[in-house]
Amino acid sequence: MNWEVAFARAFGFSESSPHWMMATLFLFVLFLMVLVPAITFISYLERKIGADIQARIGPNQAGPAGILQPLADVLKLLQKVNTHKTSSIGQDFWLVVLSMVLYSTVAFLPLGSSILLLDTDMSIFLPFWVALVLAFGAMLIGFMQKTVSGGLSGVRVVAQAISGTFPALIVVLTVGYHAGGFRWSTVVMAQGASPWEWNLVASPFLFIEFFVFVLSGLVLLNIPPLDAGWSFQDLRGGIVSQFSGRRLSLFRFSRIYLLFLWSVVSVVLFAGAWRLPKFLDTVLSRPENFWFYLFFQMTVVLSKSLVIIFFVIWFARVNPRIRTDQVTDLTWKVLGPVALISFVGTVIWKNGGLLF
Amino acid sequence: MKVFDVENREYLDTDLMLWEVGPYHKALPGPFVLRLTLDGEVIVNTRYGLGYGHKGLEKALELHQWSSILPYMDRVDPEAAPFGEHVFCRAVEEICEIEVPRRAQGIRVLVSELSRIVSHMGFMVRVAEAVNGETAIHHILQDREKILDLFELLTGSRFSINFFRFGGVRSDVSDGFLERVNSICETVRMRVKEYNDLFSYNHVFLKRTVCTGVLEKEDVFHFGVTGPNARASGVNYDVRKDEPYSGYETLDFNSPIGSGEYGETGDAHDRFIIRLREIAESISIIHQVSESLSEGPFCNVEIPEKLAVPAGEAFAKVESPRGVLGVHVVSDGGLQPCRVQFRVPSLPHVSAIPVVLRGHRVEDLSVVLATLDLSLAEVDR
Numbered sequence: 001m002n003w004e005v006a007f008a009r010a011f012g013f014s015e016s017s018p019h020w021m022m023a024t025l026f027l028f029v030l031f032l033m034v035l036v037p038a039i040t041f042i043s044y045l046e047r048k049i050g051a052d053i054q055a056r057i058g059p060n061q062a063g064p065a066g067i068l069q070p071l072a073d074v075l076k077l078l079q080k081v082n083t084h085k086t087s088s089i090g091q092d093f094w095l096v097v098l099s100m101v102l103y104s105t106v107a108f109l110p111l112g113s114s115i116l117l118l119d120t121d122m123s124i125f126l127p128f129w130v131a132l133v134l135a136f137g138a139m140l141i142g143f144m145q146k147t148v149s150g151g152l153s154g155v156r157v158v159a160q161a162i163s164g165t166f167p168a169l170i171v172v173l174t175v176g177y178h179a180g181g182f183r184w185s186t187v188v189m190a191q192g193a194s195p196w197e198w199n200l201v202a203s204p205f206l207f208i209e210f211f212v213f214v215l216s217g218l219v220l221l222n223i224p225p226l227d228a229g230w231s232f233q234d235l236r237g238g239i240v241s242q243f244s245g246r247r248l249s250l251f252r253f254s255r256i257y258l259l260f261l262w263s264v265v266s267v268v269l270f271a272g273a274w275r276l277p278k279f280l281d282t283v284l285s286r287p288e289n290f291w292f293y294l295f296f297q298m299t300v301v302l303s304k305s306l307v308i309i310f311f312v313i314w315f316a317r318v319n320p321r322i323r324t325d326q327v328t329d330l331t332w333k334v335l336g337p338v339a340l341i342s343f344v345g346t347v348i349w350k351n352g353g354l355l356f
Numbered sequence: 357m358k359v360f361d362v363e364n365r366e367y368l369d370t371d372l373m374l375w376e377v378g379p380y381h382k383a384l385p386g387p388f389v390l391r392l393t394l395d396g397e398v399i400v401n402t403r404y405g406l407g408y409g410h411k412g413l414e415k416a417l418e419l420h421q422w423s424s425i426l427p428y429m430d431r432v433d434p435e436a437a438p439f440g441e442h443v444f445c446r447a448v449e450e451i452c453e454i455e456v457p458r459r460a461q462g463i464r465v466l467v468s469e470l471s472r473i474v475s476h477m478g479f480m481v482r483v484a485e486a487v488n489g490e491t492a493i494h495h496i497l498q499d500r501e502k503i504l505d506l507f508e509l510l511t512g513s514r515f516s517i518n519f520f521r522f523g524g525v526r527s528d529v530s531d532g533f534l535e536r537v538n539s540i541c542e543t544v545r546m547r548v549k550e551y552n553d554l555f556s557y558n559h560v561f562l563k564r565t566v567c568t569g570v571l572e573k574e575d576v577f578h579f580g581v582t583g584p585n586a587r588a589s590g591v592n593y594d595v596r597k598d599e600p601y602s603g604y605e606t607l608d609f610n611s612p613i614g615s616g617e618y619g620e621t622g623d624a625h626d627r628f629i630i631r632l633r634e635i636a637e638s639i640s641i642i643h644q645v646s647e648s649l650s651e652g653p654f655c656n657v658e659i660p661e662k663l664a665v666p667a668g669e670a671f672a673k674v675e676s677p678r679g680v681l682g683v684h685v686v687s688d689g690g691l692q693p694c695r696v697q698f699r700v701p702s703l704p705h706v707s708a709i710p711v712v713l714r715g716h717r718v719e720d721l722s723v724v725l726a727t728l729d730l731s732l733a734e735v736d737r
Contacts, residue, residue: 050490053491054490054491054493054494054495055494055495055498056494148373148375148394149375152397152718155397224488225488225560228719231488231719232382232488233382233383233485233486233487233488233719233722234382234383234718234719234721234722235718236381236382317490317491318489318491318554319489319558319560320484320487320488320489320558320560320561320564321487321488321560321564322560322563322564323563323564323717323719323720324397324719325397325717326563
């Protein structure tokens, strides 16, 4: 019983519908029903947590306890007309390309064993491709804007993206080595439901690698406080200074989506992903419980990634912004070597018997 | 950075870039223009342009009668209003040979030190904003409100207090005011320790400010930098100690000097820490004054509506939160001043910006400008 059959039965399609049609519809439904609410909730959470830390109240006007604030923001932004003189067809083209690239990640977002569309050996490396394309596109948009701040902002984004990829890739290599493969399912099956069976505590090196991974993800994706490319204090926002209306709302959505993506990937690699306790697993993996299984697994993954997101938001609100060259110093001089040493350590840990 | 300049060139252009920052920019403390010459991210040269906030204050003062000038003195440096009033009152009192009673001197010192704390807290907020440490901003502003409430209790308004008069102050302190001042100062002292835990020694903040924006001792003398910026660079000059006025000679306090604890002497972190310590010193001064406030009148002179200051001139200076604030008042015996000219502390600091910024990165711009604690209102007046 896989997602195609269950989806077809639930929505009344014939089970022999073409695969591409089912996949497209499923992605669409997944995006609308899971991702958009999750992202808007995270954006609301970011404002409320930030407000709590700063002894403020945060949004409390739009809807009960301000829960509709993200919707109000989007509706306001959609009413604006972009009147910047340097707005060009090149920028629009690149923004479309970047959006397509970014939301194509929904296809391999590991939210549950039953809804993995892309479970190949390369799935784990696709977020890096996405992040690098986004950085490259941001740089081109910055150059197209023909302002000094746009150009500098684009270069900073790319510098951080390149430097952040290096430790993160080594961590992925380590985890794949430890688990015996790079497929999502292999990595997840190497872990269990209880925290003692997570990759996080499987070896001290993997524990270190978890923090290296999360931190290098923040660098790679320009997430605050490592977001010097979007700095308002010196660059007036850089590329963002010329965004308003639809582009700005898409940009903000994609910022939070990137954080969400990285948290989900970290959870899948290190924190036991969607593994349920044995008794639940045996009951729910029966074919008739497909939707419950899906729901439970997704809830587990999302709640674990919410914990990581909470800590990242806390870290961002309290700490000042770090300068780009200091960020790249951090990744090249600290995170990279630590990741390499941990990789060697993991290899020795796993194959220690062969050595001694 | 002309990369795809297909009309004229076919190669990557690596000349220096010219970037004009201002007159309105988040990094600038007020409206002025910085024309930066950039080599990539490194600032090679800076030129500045002032005058965007010019109000013609000094000329306007020549057209007003003596008593009605005092509210304008609040606007010389709006964040540290009492100091403008204090320095003008001192100059006129010197020309008229008016003596200020001891009680009024004590109240003046009290108000001045409270305003110094307010100004330094505003400085901390601006520095936190420059490095994007948002949490500190809101907490510091909340505590600043408590002191501004004190101003409102005493004078009726939070910032532009219009409180000093020739020969004393406008009114006496009310019952219970001094106790309230002391308790709020103790709260602020505790909170400053919390800011240290949160922000001042935060690893990221240290990385952004240590060894950044170093103001050398020679440049302090070359440009005439005064106040906390000069003391952070090791030059020990404080008007309250070297040429005391208004009862400061009877008070026991220190002027913190920068010593490069975390980096070089005179870097941005030194300038930040010096002002934090000055808050603690101001609290100690406030405690001493409130304990020893002598009985007596709060104003010696009943100023008539049409005051004619006798002919003469005087130059008076005070230690404002930004440096030495001086005023040269010339009177020809009439109802209006003949000339009023200010020596503002922020102007030498603006002149020092090109020297301080050379070799720094664009990201250090906001840090350096915030830690120099400029007030464009007094520079342009």
